[in-house]
Amino acid sequence: MLPSPNSDPNPNHSQFVEHVVLFKVKPDADPPAVNAMFSNLNGLNSLDPVLHLKAGPIARTRSSPLYFTHMLHSRYRNKTDLRSYADHPAHIRVVTSYGRxxxxDIMAVDWLSDDVTGSIIVPTGSAMRVTFLKLKEGVEESGKNEILGMVKRIKEQFPSIKQLTVGENFSPGRDKGFSIGSIAVFAGMTDLEDLDLESGLANEQKEFLDGTLVLDFVVPSV
Structure with a gap:
C-alpha cells in the first residue's frame, strides 16, 4: 500500500496515477482571486485520496500553439482514488467558486506510471518537464508502443533526470487530443535549462505525431 501524503517511507512504487491539469487564466482576472484559487487547490493536498498535489504558475511553455499559464500536478494510488478526489465536495467547491x-481554458491528462523509482512526493523546488504528445490519426498500436518505449528510454540519455513517468491518457474529454503524457523530474531548473529532451525521439518516431506540448514547472512551496 502506498503512503499517506505526508510521509513516504518506501520510496519505490511500481505504479500510481499521474493527474495533470493545465489552466489558462484570463488576462484580466483579479490577482487576489487567482492567488486564492491556487491556494485553495494546494489545500486539497490534505484530502485522503491524494498522495501528492501542487499547483502554481507554469515557468515556461517550450513548444505548442496552445498557451497555458498555470498547472496542477497530483498523484493517486489508483483510478478509484482519482475519482474520489474529483468528486470530493472540497474539490468541487474550489472549481465552482473560481473556475468560470x-x-x-483548461486541459487535463491522466496516466498510469510504470515502474517508477523515487519518492512519490516531488520535493519543493524540483523542476518538471511536462510533455504531451498527440498521435496522428490512424497510428497503429505498434507505433504508439514505439513512442512510449522511446520516451521511457530518455532517462538513460539524461542522468540528471531524477524520475520519469510516461503513459497513455485514460480520461479522454479534456485532453485536446493529446493521448500520451510524460513527466521528467529534475533537482531544479539549472539541471533542466540546456536539455533538449525531444531529441530522444528519432525522426521516424516523430512522424507518428500530430503535435506536442512541452512546458516546464517548478514545484511551489505552498
Whole structure:
C-alpha cells in the first residue's frame, strides 16, 4: 500500500496515477482571486485520496500553439482514488467558486506510471518537464508502443533526470487530443535549462505525431 501524503517511507512504487491539469487564466482576472484559487487547490493536498498535489504558475511553455499559464500536478494510488478526489465536495467547491470567473481554458491528462523509482512526493523546488504528445490519426498500436518505449528510454540519455513517468491518457474529454503524457523530474531548473529532451525521439518516431506540448514547472512551496 502506498503512503499517506505526508510521509513516504518506501520510496519505490511500481505504479500510481499521474493527474495533470493545465489552466489558462484570463488576462484580466483579479490577482487576489487567482492567488486564492491556487491556494485553495494546494489545500486539497490534505484530502485522503491524494498522495501528492501542487499547483502554481507554469515557468515556461517550450513548444505548442496552445498557451497555458498555470498547472496542477497530483498523484493517486489508483483510478478509484482519482475519482474520489474529483468528486470530493472540497474539490468541487474550489472549481465552482473560481473556475468560470478566472479560467479561460483548461486541459487535463491522466496516466498510469510504470515502474517508477523515487519518492512519490516531488520535493519543493524540483523542476518538471511536462510533455504531451498527440498521435496522428490512424497510428497503429505498434507505433504508439514505439513512442512510449522511446520516451521511457530518455532517462538513460539524461542522468540528471531524477524520475520519469510516461503513459497513455485514460480520461479522454479534456485532453485536446493529446493521448500520451510524460513527466521528467529534475533537482531544479539549472539541471533542466540546456536539455533538449525531444531529441530522444528519432525522426521516424516523430512522424507518428500530430503535435506536442512541452512546458516546464517548478514545484511551489505552498
Amino acid at each position: 470567473a478566472i479560467v479561460d
